[in-house]
């Protein structure tokens with residue numbers, strides 16, 4: 617596992633560019649390959665937003681003169697739009713968005729794709745609840761899917777990732793909030809307790825993070841009594857590797873070069889990870905994803 621790369625500033629574009637490349641490769645395989653053609657393909661966007669990327673008025677004024685440039689126009693697309701414009705097309709699209717205003721914007725957005733409108737479901741629910749139910753209710757002998765999980769922070773629960781892996785039929789792209797969220801919760805002097813600890817356990821699906829991210833030392837106090845002391849050993853790299861190892865426990869294969877996405881100050885915020893659930897397809901899927909992640 618190597619997580620050294622750092623993409624600052626335009627990290628939103630970096631993640632979407634990779635998603636787009638993967639979706640293209642995926643639908644080509646399912647369109648052309650005789651065996652793969654048998655399956656119904658679905659794209660699921662767990663944190664879909666509005667369809668287009670949010671651009672502030674100020675940003676728009678600055679960018680307007682450049683809208684002739686196709687790349688800049690692409691940057692305005694959100695993940696839902698990118699998925700809808702990929703050809704060959706998926707058979708179905710599920711866009712999940714908790715915010716009612718955003719979900720209704722997604723419904724307006726669907727009208728821009730009349731020829732695909734009947735393939736698109738918009739679900740205004742919590743992505744964790746919906747995806748867990750959908751994974752257990754779908755007939756995976758006939759279905760295959762790509763799930764994209766792009767939260768703002770620590771919203772994705774390990775139980776959701778586990779449900780996805782258990783289908784053995786889903787390719788997962790996930791943004792893991794390595795920096796802004798997880799690293800911040802890992803307090804310096806001792807492991808966090810209470811709600812913070814619960815949050816970490818929920819995202820990793822285990823309490824092992826305590827041992828993985830803290831070294832325990834025995835100290836003798838001034839009065840001679842023995843005390844436990846902790847030192848944080850975790851950094852962005854070890855946190856990322858720990859998460860990838862967790863994925864490896866439940867998926868058929870996981871990309872070894874997740875992409876570190878950094879803010880404009882070059883501080884890592886997310887790690888873009890890929891995991892493939894289908895034992896037969898995993899080797900090819902991960903090969904394609906690793907290739908996409910490496911550039």
Ligand SMILES: C[S@@+](CC[C@H](N)C(=O)[O-])C[C@H]1O[C@@H](n2cnc3c(N)ncnc32)[C@H](O)[C@@H]1O
Nearest residue numbers: 663664665694695713714715742743766767768
């Ligand atoms: C980073 S944005 C998604 C951006 C989108 N993927 C794109 O490329 O345009 C995260 C979105 O998740 C939504 N959200 C937050 N918590 C959620 C939850 N529990 N379930 C579903 N959506 C949620 C937010 O309202 C927000 O629109």
